[in-house]
């Protein structure tokens with residue numbers, strides 16, 4: 332498979348361009364080298380500190396006072412991309428959003444997170460179950476007779492997008508535009524977009540903000556039972572000072588809710604199916620014992636790790652293990668590598684639906700920033716996989732080895748497409 336470890340073919344560590352398309356399309360051989368040779372490593376090309384083992388990442392995530400999530404300013408300052416004045420000018424036409432959850436530190440992060448958490452409680456997500464089931468079945472109705480489809484665009488990408496758009500309270504008719512916006516946010520962070528694409532992303536992001544401001548005003552005037560209404564009317568209790576959130580706070584939260592859950596969930600559903608088709612014994616194991624479904628979800632998350640990397644900024648001089656790091660240094664937590672760490676997961680590159688500790692993966696992060704949508708994402712996938720397997724019989728690749736390819740991106744990992752065939756129903 333495309334992401335199997337092939338250490339022998341690799342050149343010395345310091346000659347590798349970690350952000351080059353070769354590493355990004357299959358980072359696992361590079362990760363294996365990092366874990367073995369330099370578990371905490373300052374890349375001489377980028378100056379960024381990479382943290383690649385399970386234990387070191389846990390160490391960093393347990394110290395939010397030292398390792399900050401306020402990486403937005405650092406990224407915008409040209410640490411990763413050169414600054415493009417035209418892109419900056421386009422962004423200046425929109426709202427300068429503030430750091431809220433993912434890009435904030437406690438105590439601010441905690442305050443915003445508490446409000447957003449209310450929208451995705453276990454009780455609320457449990458109540459969504461019949462509805463998510465319906466969404467999955469309706470999507471499959473659309474292509475089951477064809478006997479063939481590109482699975483990501485026909486199914487996997489729609490499930491989380493419909494669920495989050497409905498939860499936010501925006502019309503399904505706007506779904507395609509939502510996807511365009513979600514892609515723009517991801518490409519802006521992805522580290523491989525051209526200058527032209529980044530400018531286009533900036534324009535799209537400003538459009539997103541204008542659309543959302545209209546929705547915010549609509550829900551302020553006529554609240555309905557949805558997340559935007561709840562956030563607009565929520566009380567951000569700040570040290571005894573009660574107030575409603577401003578545009579720059581609301582937009583930041585809405586942007587995270589839109590982006591954080593879409594591609595990640597879509598990629599995991601797509602990759603899970605890829606791993607099952609590529610590993611017929613695992614498919615058979617699962618069909619024989621459907622109670623393994625929750626573990627299939629965890630193992631797919633571990634194997635793919637859609638949020639493959641995440642930034643931190645060092646607040647003051649410190650150590651990771653015995654490796655010294657300096658104030659303001661940019662750190663990249665390599666979650667994808669931690670999830671293949673043999674010290675934690677036996678035979679870590681193998682896909683095993685019955686893996687006893689699959690759930691220990693770091694695909695949802697760890698510590699104060701642990702994914703806010705983990706319960707919802709798990710629920711969507713625990714519903715989607717059995718429906719796909721039940722309704723699409725004799726699943727196989729439609730185009731042999733050409734059926735799938737991974738898309739290069741620094742932060743996200745996932746398939747561009749997955750062409751499958753099955754018995755028409």
Ligand code: HEM
Nearest residue numbers: 432433591592595596638641694695696700702703704708
């Ligand atoms: C398979 C699906 C998903 C994966 C793999 C994933 C992964 C992650 C990871 C790794 C983090 C922690 C980032 C860090 O270390 O700083 C995170 C945070 C977050 N996720 Fe998810 N996520 C998923 C689905 C969702 C969904 C469905 C939502 C929204 C409903 C969501 C909303 C968020 C938010 C708001 C944060 C920031 C939380 C905070 O900083 O307090 N995610 N996610």
